Amino acid sequence: MSVRKFVAEKLLWETLKRWKKSSPELDRLTFLKTVPFFNELSNWQLHKVSGVVFDRTYEAGELIFEQGQPGAALFLITEGQVSVEIYKDHFTATLAVLEQGAFFGEMALLDESPRSASARSLGTTRTLALYRNDLTRLIHTDPETASHIFRALARIVGDRLRSTNELVQGANLDEKISA
Amino acid sequence: MKRRATLEEQEAERKVRRRIFKSGFWVLTLLAAVFLLWKLSSLLLPMVVGAFMAYLFRPLKDRFQIPWLHHELRVLTLFAVIGCALFMTGNTVRRHIPDEREKLELKVRIKYKMNEKFQELVGTNDKQKRGGVVAQVLIKELGPMMDKINKFIDLPPEEQELFMKYRTGHAGQPPIEDRFFDYFQANQTTSVYTVQDREPASVRPEHESMANVGQGANVAQSSHHEDFTIWIIAPLIFIFLGFDNGQIRRYIIGLVPNRYFELSLTVMDELDDAIGRYLRGTLMECALVGATLAIGFILVGIPVSIAIAIGVVSGLVNAIPFLGTVIGLIIGLAYALVAENVTPLIPGLNPNDLTVYVCILVFIAHMLDNAIYAPIVLGKAVNLHPLVVALAIVSGSLLGGAWGMLFAIPTVVVVKTAVETLFKELKDYRII
Numbered sequence: 001m002s003v004r005k006f007v008a009e010k011l012l013w014e015t016l017k018r019w020k021k022s023s024p025e026l027d028r029l030t031f032l033k034t035v036p037f038f039n040e041l042s043n044w045q046l047h048k049v050s051g052v053v054f055d056r057t058y059e060a061g062e063l064i065f066e067q068g069q070p071g072a073a074l075f076l077i078t079e080g081q082v083s084v085e086i087y088k089d090h091f092t093a094t095l096a097v098l099e100q101g102a103f104f105g106e107m108a109l110l111d112e113s114p115r116s117a118s119a120r121s122l123g124t125t126r127t128l129a130l131y132r133n134d135l136t137r138l139i140h141t142d143p144e145t146a147s148h149i150f151r152a153l154a155r156i157v158g159d160r161l162r163s164t165n166e167l168v169q170g171a172n173l174d175e176k177i178s179a
Numbered sequence: 180m181k182r183r184a185t186l187e188e189q190e191a192e193r194k195v196r197r198r199i200f201k202s203g204f205w206v207l208t209l210l211a212a213v214f215l216l217w218k219l220s221s222l223l224l225p226m227v228v229g230a231f232m233a234y235l236f237r238p239l240k241d242r243f244q245i246p247w248l249h250h251e252l253r254v255l256t257l258f259a260v261i262g263c264a265l266f267m268t269g270n271t272v273r274r275h276i277p278d279e280r281e282k283l284e285l286k287v288r289i290k291y292k293m294n295e296k297f298q299e300l301v302g303t304n305d306k307q308k309r310g311g312v313v314a315q316v317l318i319k320e321l322g323p324m325m326d327k328i329n330k331f332i333d334l335p336p337e338e339q340e341l342f343m344k345y346r347t348g349h350a351g352q353p354p355i356e357d358r359f360f361d362y363f364q365a366n367q368t369t370s371v372y373t374v375q376d377r378e379p380a381s382v383r384p385e386h387e388s389m390a391n392v393g394q395g396a397n398v399a400q401s402s403h404h405e406d407f408t409i410w411i412i413a414p415l416i417f418i419f420l421g422f423d424n425g426q427i428r429r430y431i432i433g434l435v436p437n438r439y440f441e442l443s444l445t446v447m448d449e450l451d452d453a454i455g456r457y458l459r460g461t462l463m464e465c466a467l468v469g470a471t472l473a474i475g476f477i478l479v480g481i482p483v484s485i486a487i488a489i490g491v492v493s494g495l496v497n498a499i500p501f502l503g504t505v506i507g508l509i510i511g512l513a514y515a516l517v518a519e520n521v522t523p524l525i526p527g528l529n530p531n532d533l534t535v536y537v538c539i540l541v542f543i544a545h546m547l548d549n550a551i552y553a554p555i556v557l558g559k560a561v562n563l564h565p566l567v568v569a570l571a572i573v574s575g576s577l578l579g580g581a582w583g584m585l586f587a588i589p590t591v592v593v594v595k596t597a598v599e600t601l602f603k604e605l606k607d608y609r610i611i
Contacts (some may be wrong), residue, residue: 058438069441141241141244
């Protein structure tokens with residue numbers, strides 16, 4: 001890290017600590033630091049990301065997004081719970097219940113393909129949303145930050161693919177043993 | 180059980196109250212917006228111009244990234260750089276703007292040359308041709324227009340006096356050349372092309388007319404002051420929008436219900452992208468047409484400063500479809516008619532055929548624009564039916580004059596793109 005960047009980061013962080021001890025800005029930065037998506041980012045880069053995310057609050061039972069709709073944003077839960085549901089043949093199955101610090105809808109950052117599941121708020125839930133095109137714009141304005149985020153995204157998608165492969169392989173093995 | 184039912188009833192009542200409050204709020208907001216728009220309609224144009232400039236400036240701001248510099252300081256630095264560039268350009272332009280003496284010379288020259296060309300056209304300076312049928316028709320049709328132009332560019336007595344002072348050297352300036360003095364004398368004897376069938380309206384007591392002049396000056400001064408007050412809004416809007424770091428967008432998105440959050444982000448973004456592409460494409464197209472004309476005019480022998488000035492104006496008016504080319508041609512021809520001592524840079528060109536070269540140049544620029552510039556820089560940004568374009572320009576001119584004509588097409592593009600994008604996204608999100 002260059003000296004100028006280091007000084008700027010220190011200045012920003014120290015200023016924020018001094019003047020915005022309980023500000024939403026600092027809360028947001030502190031939260032973003034805990035999210036695996038952004039754990040490679042410096043404070044300055046986190047500040048940039050914080051400038052492009054949207055605060056959204058959902059009431060109990062409210063849909064955050066619906067299965068089949070085009071995806072446009074990644075959501076990070078800052079407070080509350082979200083259930084990820086899948087709807088098929090008039091039946092709804094809950095795949096997972098996510099809590100504070102978790103994120104969902106990350107595939108929307110890569111393309112416009114329809115959402116593979118719905119996300120519903122359980123109780124009042126506060127989220128931060130990162131819009132795909134804002135991240136794309138970051139590639140031009142701050143390629144370093146964007147590359148860190150995309151690398152984290154690739155790692156997460158890779159991990160999920162690996163665990164899915166393991167699941168499929170395990171299921172195949174069980175079938176063979178039972179046969 | 181009873182308590183729960185009461186709570187549910189209370190919640191239902193609250194919902195109804197909330198709906199009534201929201202509806203009332205939006206109706207009042209709409210009424211207030213309509214009232215303000217009506218009352219402050221004169222502010223609309225400066226606001227649009229300021230926002231438009233900020234919109235064009237935004238990509239530059241986004242590209243100008245200094246990681247260790249705070250956003251506000253970064254924008255201020257960029258403003259300073261642009262301000263310096265504008266100041267230097269302004270200074271260069273000002274040097275080419277004619278001073279008082281040159282203005283007088285130009286007016287005298289324009290009047291002389293214009294009448295000379297007109298008389299050549301109708302044959303009134305050729306005794307053999309005099310009285311021909313074509314000449315009579317031309318005088319009958321174009322005479323009134325020529326009289327009006329002559330009246331408009333004629334030197335009033337005080338300017339004539341000033342001209343005579345400059346003739347012998349005045350205010351440290353060299354004396355006016357003999358040929359301009361000859362033009363001046365010839366202009367004094369320029370005849371009126373139409374028979375005056377009415378008494379001139381200016382036959383009134385001198386003191387009355389002087390009082391009216393004074394009143395006119397006061398009215399003009401107050402009108403200038405009003406214009407300044409209104410137009411000061413444009414740079415302010417430009418500066419404040421320049422400082423915006425996404426706060427306005429965030430605020431608007433914050434007002435959108437959760438159900439439409441992703442939809443509104445997508446619509447805003449696509450709209451922004453389409454309009455930005457169109458506006459920046461049009462600006463680039465205008466710049467290319469202006470540059471083509473300026474280079475062409477320099478090659479046929481028009482002085483560099485005048486060629487650039489005509490190129491800039493023609494490039495700007497090129498933003499008005501159809502009319503842009505015509506206006507460019509008129510400006511070019513107007514100069515070609517009064518130009519003298521022209522030495523073309525391309526060998527073999529006859530300086531006396533400048534008007535023909537101007538017509539050819541404008542035609543070439545128009546063809547290049549249609550065949551190369553517009554398809555490359557605009558691509559398929561927005562396709563408008565020619566009838567829509569024509570109607571938009573006429574409506575724009577009726578509603579807002581020259582500015583209305585200039586902004587008619589961008590407005591139609593904004594509305595068309597907004598409606599198309601909104602319907603597409605509403606369908607994609609299965610809302611309609």
